Amino acid sequence: MHKEPKTIPHINEEKAAEKISNFIKDKLNESRTQGLVVGLSGGLDSTTTAYLCAKAIGKDKIMGLVLPSETTSDEDVQDALTVAEELGIKHKVVHVDEFIEPFKELLAQSNGEYDTKLANANLKARIRMMILYYHANAMKRLVVGTGNRTELLVGYFTKYGDGGVDILPIGALYKTDVRQLASYLNVPKSIIEKAPTAGLWAGQTDEDELGIKYELLDKLLHLMVDKKLEDHVVAEELEIPLDEVLRIKKMIKSAEHKLKPAPLVEIR
Structure with a gap:
């Protein structure tokens, strides 16, 4: 493999x-x-x-x-x-x-x-x-x-x-x-x-507040976002608990609104 x-x-x-x-x-x-x-x-x-x-x-x-x-x-x-x-x-x-x-x-x-x-x-x-x-x-x-x-x-x-x-x-x-x-x-x-x-x-x-070291977080984000690997694969590759991967994934999802313009209602 x-x-x-x-x-x-x-x-x-x-x-x-x-x-x-x-x-x-x-x-x-x-x-x-x-x-x-x-x-x-x-x-x-x-x-x-x-x-x-x-x-x-x-x-x-x-x-x-x-x-x-x-x-x-x-x-x-x-x-x-x-x-x-x-x-x-x-x-x-x-x-x-x-x-x-x-x-x-x-x-x-x-x-x-x-x-x-x-x-x-x-x-x-x-x-x-x-x-x-x-x-x-x-x-x-x-x-x-x-x-x-x-x-x-x-x-x-x-x-x-x-x-x-x-x-x-x-x-x-x-x-x-x-x-x-x-x-x-x-x-x-x-x-x-x-x-x-x-x-x-x-x-x-920053690292205390994030609950993870930047070096590990960057590796996790690279595998999850750039490589688009499944959550369990990321956990296995980095030898960390799946719960930690899911925690970071939740942070990414919760942050999406910060990176987009304010939503509006399409009328026409």
Whole structure:
């Protein structure tokens, strides 16, 4: 019996970087805008995206926004600033907590009736989106998303938050692909090896929240989505419980609405 490989085929870093750079340039030209705005979190995805933008159009047409809150680590802020300085792009820091403050009275009205942890986290992501678009509109630029294929497939992003963007340069790359491309682009090793986090609450990490390591998740998604293998075959290939495969499959199904325009009723 033929066995599927348990690793994702490696991308050609040079070709991927070139193709993504051309994509960025083409979308910028098509939009007839004057540049790009990208959020810098100090993490792998946003850093790699910023490096690709700089490769595509040069530093002068890029604005990097660092959007920390009280749950953002000092390390992440410093890494984001270091990336902006190394690339030579214009950048600024906008603290989002003061924008969240007016919502606190509204949120307090729930009186503990609802679990607002996720709602608060999504609010933070949506405020960041508004700040990015404010600058993009004012500067006549595009908002560049930093989501990868792994996050998009399982819905690990906020609808109309970090999912509210104009283009997604690394949206076809799994997380492991992004790490590979980041090494090729000479992204600092400390950023590549850092535990991924959205910084939406204290101590939050992506892998803890997802309940699975990215390396395994990417293999699972590759076999399930790209190879279209049956659930039990995926479980056997990766030597993991079938329940885990079904859990991820449910996440993919639940995330489908995030990747589509809002539905409407056909009248004619």
